[in-house]
Amino acid sequence: MSDLSYVRKEMLAEQSPPATEIGIIGWLRENLFSNWFNGILTVLSLVFIYAVFSAILPWLLHSSWTANSLNECRQQVDAAYGLAAEGGCWAVIRERYLQLIFGFYPSDLYWRPLLAFGVALVALAPVLFTGLPRQMLWFSPFAPFLVPWLLWGGAVWLPLMVIVGFVLAYVVTRVLSAVMPGLLAVPVAALAAVLWWLYAVAPINDGLTVLIANQRIDAVATDMREQADRLPGEIAALDSRIADLRDQVATSEAEKDALFAELEEDHGSEAARQAVLQAIADLRGPRDALAALEKERLGLNEDLSHARSLLAGIEELPALRERRDALLAEQRMARGEEAEEIANQLATLDTQIAGVVDELGRVGLVPVESRKFGGFMLSITIGLVAITVSLPIGVMLALGRQSNLFILRAICVGFIEFIRGVPLITLLFVASVLLNYFLPPGTSFDIILRVIIMVTLFASAYMAEVVRGGLAALPKGQYEAADALGLDYWKAQRLIIMPQALKISIPGIVSTFIGIFKDTTLVSIIGLLDPLGLSNAIRANTAWNGIVWELYGFIALMFFVFCFSMSRYSMWLERKLQTGHR
Amino acid sequence: MSELATDRDIDRSKMSVSENAAIEIINMNKWYGAFHVLRDINLTIYEGERIVVCGPSGSGKSTLIRCINRLEEHQAGSIVVDGIELTNDLKNIDKVRSEVGMVFQHFNLFPHLTILENCTLAPIWVRKVPKKEAVETAMHYLEKVKIPEQANKYPGQLSGGQQQRVAIARSLCMKPRIMLFDEPTSALDPEMIKEVLDTMIELAEEGMTMICVTHEMGFARQVANRVIFMDQGQIVEQNEPEAFFNNPQSDRTKLFLSQILGH
Numbered sequence A: 001m002s003d004l005s006y007v008r009k010e011m012l013a014e015q016s017p018p019a020t021e022i023g024i025i026g027w028l029r030e031n032l033f034s035n036w037f038n039g040i041l042t043v044l045s046l047v048f049i050y051a052v053f054s055a056i057l058p059w060l061l062h063s064s065w066t067a068n069s070l071n072e073c074r075q076q077v078d079a080a081y082g083l084a085a086e087g088g089c090w091a092v093i094r095e096r097y098l099q100l101i102f103g104f105y106p107s108d109l110y111w112r113p114l115l116a117f118g119v120a121l122v123a124l125a126p127v128l129f130t131g132l133p134r135q136m137l138w139f140s141p142f143a144p145f146l147v148p149w150l151l152w153g154g155a156v157w158l159p160l161m162v163i164v165g166f167v168l169a170y171v172v173t174r175v176l177s178a179v180m181p182g183l184l185a186v187p188v189a190a191l192a193a194v195l196w197w198l199y200a201v202a203p204i205n206d207g208l209t210v211l212i213a214n215q216r217i218d219a220v221a222t223d224m225r226e227q228a229d230r231l232p233g234e235i236a237a238l239d240s241r242i243a244d245l246r247d248q249v250a251t252s253e254a255e256k257d258a259l260f261a262e263l264e265e266d267h268g269s270e271a272a273r274q275a276v277l278q279a280i281a282d283l284r285g286p287r288d289a290l291a292a293l294e295k296e297r298l299g300l301n302e303d304l305s306h307a308r309s310l311l312a313g314i315e316e317l318p319a320l321r322e323r324r325d326a327l328l329a330e331q332r333m334a335r336g337e338e339a340e341e342i343a344n345q346l347a348t349l350d351t352q353i354a355g356v357v358d359e360l361g362r363v364g365l366v367p368v369e370s371r372k373f374g375g376f377m378l379s380i381t382i383g384l385v386a387i388t389v390s391l392p393i394g395v396m397l398a399l400g401r402q403s404n405l406f407i408l409r410a411i412c413v414g415f416i417e418f419i420r421g422v423p424l425i426t427l428l429f430v431a432s433v434l435l436n437y438f439l440p441p442g443t444s445f446d447i448i449l450r451v452i453i454m455v456t457l458f459a460s461a462y463m464a465e466v467v468r469g470g471l472a473a474l475p476k477g478q479y480e481a482a483d484a485l486g487l488d489y490w491k492a493q494r495l496i497i498m499p500q501a502l503k504i505s506i507p508g509i510v511s512t513f514i515g516i517f518k519d520t521t522l523v524s525i526i527g528l529l530d531p532l533g534l535s536n537a538i539r540a541n542t543a544w545n546g547i548v549w550e551l552y553g554f555i556a557l558m559f560f561v562f563c564f565s566m567s568r569y570s571m572w573l574e575r576k577l578q579t580g581h582r
Numbered sequence B: 001m002s003e004l005a006t007d008r009d010i011d012r013s014k015m016s017v018s019e020n021a022a023i024e025i026i027n028m029n030k031w032y033g034a035f036h037v038l039r040d041i042n043l044t045i046y047e048g049e050r051i052v053v054c055g056p057s058g059s060g061k062s063t064l065i066r067c068i069n070r071l072e073e074h075q076a077g078s079i080v081v082d083g084i085e086l087t088n089d090l091k092n093i094d095k096v097r098s099e100v101g102m103v104f105q106h107f108n109l110f111p112h113l114t115i116l117e118n119c120t121l122a123p124i125w126v127r128k129v130p131k132k133e134a135v136e137t138a139m140h141y142l143e144k145v146k147i148p149e150q151a152n153k154y155p156g157q158l159s160g161g162q163q164q165r166v167a168i169a170r171s172l173c174m175k176p177r178i179m180l181f182d183e184p185t186s187a188l189d190p191e192m193i194k195e196v197l198d199t200m201i202e203l204a205e206e207g208m209t210m211i212c213v214t215h216e217m218g219f220a221r222q223v224a225n226r227v228i229f230m231d232q233g234q235i236v237e238q239n240e241p242e243a244f245f246n247n248p249q250s251d252r253t254k255l256f257l258s259q260i261l262g263h
């Protein structure tokens, strides 16, 4: 027999791996101490982690949550943890978190932004999670009309009339495409819709408003008169209660300060510390009561001034209308400069009348002005719109950039390169200052809307490049197979190309989303009160002057939560869309 | 490569060639930029014919059959497929493409769709077949290519030979009148080549009009009724398989055959 030949007689049984390969020891060895260099790195990292935590943890643990100023935070921390203790002053977050979330949105209307974001979530959910019932998609198209109405308020019929515009466009397309080629029918339908929005919505809205206003005017007048009579008394009663409480709180605060001075003198006896802490705790009740009363008074004051101005408006209305008729008559005779002068007067008169009539004839939600928006609500509004709208625009731009039509391609390339070449801040300044020059005179364009448009365009340009990367990664064979099966361009894009290209681009798309969401903080530069802008406003208050870490820390944490969830979602999606090995 | 594609006898009862032209190519020329890829191609293919196109690499075989369903555009001459002339008219192109099936060297299955979805997509969206019916047709053809049990897997989970059979089934689901094959077996391992060739032979037995670019000379011998040899963008020689292999006329053909048959 030659030595080269060998036949195994018995098969070997399976054995468990050596202890160094499994269990905690195995894991440590494998991951932290696989060689001496990794061992040194591990030790150094542990030292570093220890240093960081030993600096931060005591500060976090020695926090004050109930004080009502930075100064009192220090008193509370000193009293609780010793005069040398340093601690966070999270009381500012407890006091101001609502403001950080809603900005200056009226507090009795907080339910509206909350409901709006609920609606947005329900609308987005079936798009984001394909496991949800498909019927939910029927609701999604209504969200874009419902959400702005909830946020900004206005008559109930406004969102309906905007929807009617889309229905109109659809009907016109259907009717026209029977008689002319589809490429022509679509622009005509779009034109019809735009005409409807520009020239029909406003008159119909005004007509309805006037109709309702005229019916209501007497009832409202009596109601307002009753309020104007009743409210001053109630406010006066509140005033005296508030004054009493204020005195009480002030005395208690003085007592507390005295106790703290004592504490500082005898360097922290247990009894003195307990006394200060007790004093601060005892202040809580009266302060909350005071805040509630002050809020109530603010509300009553607002009601009163509203009632008075509306009453004045109602009483003035007949005179205003007479004057308007007179001016209209004059205008017919007038020429040149004189006519212009009259037109100007008419315009101011019209806004005056409209102010009263709108108030009288509103069936719907109280309008809230854009400059009251702020905080995370503002960031989320801008971010959510920019994110959801920039993806389809980006896809279109990416396709346009690959198109065979020279003009279309040139436009897309020009747009993408221009927007990417300009800092977002510049675009925001354009939105806040320059855009008005380009708009027809007299049109005022909501600042938040302008900012949203700019941020969306900015995001779309980046999105287009990310999607183009995905398109470039697709093998040519996919296009050819789609063509060979007879799918036309749009069907091939929709069913074959985009699902794959977008899947490849998910990491890039989500990075862009996260970047855009964080970039919404830049709007503080043009005076909108995003969370960062608000933090400056909060620090301008003498009670919280000098507070930095806690505010920025809270804002950072909130942003982190949002961005991290987006990132986790994208990982989940990638895993879900994983098909096969390649 | 000279060995036969299959050991069994081929059922030739339905393999009849009709008088009607399925594809008519007249004086067709094509350039890539300044490069003249296809020169004066004249070729008529009758319904029921099984044509094998061969020739050295770069001779324009792929380009020729890709012109037939307009994956490539020709610049001169005319191509008429099933009575429809290929011009820039998108409607005609889509009509021709839905009548002509194509199988590629690298399968080109859609990796994000299951095997079943791959097969039902075009019938549903192009032919507007109801979903239920499309699924039935798809299962019928998947059974035919002998992989119905893979219907709910994704292409990435299948072997190369299985993928190519799915690609054939996907084309058949559109009920095409003509099938184009561009080197369907040259990306496959030897043992998978056979399963794909078997599928193609069965298709031929049912009387399908087929144009097949391949170097599987066994298949050409057993199944084709005409072999076309191309070189430098021209049709150099065409003949019945027996005559083509045993008695090639041109020197180029002889050289090519001696290389490919390994003598």
Ligand SMILES: Nc1ncnc2c1ncn2[C@@H]1O[C@H](COP(=O)(O)OP(=O)(O)OP(=O)(O)O)[C@@H](O)[C@H]1O
Pocket (backbone or CB within 6 Å): B032, B035, B037, B055, B056, B057, B058, B059, B060, B061, B062, B063, B064
């Ligand atoms: N898109 C293109 N642009 C420019 N030249 C091309 C293009 N596609 C193919 N060619 C050239 O055209 C010629 C014919 O190509 P074709 O793919 O038809 O050859 P083939 O006969 O199929 O070769 P193979 O057997 O290698 O597949 C080759 O010289 C090739 O380099």
Ligand SMILES: [Mg+2]
Pocket (backbone or CB within 6 Å): B061, B062, B063, B182, B183
């Ligand atoms: Mg080829």
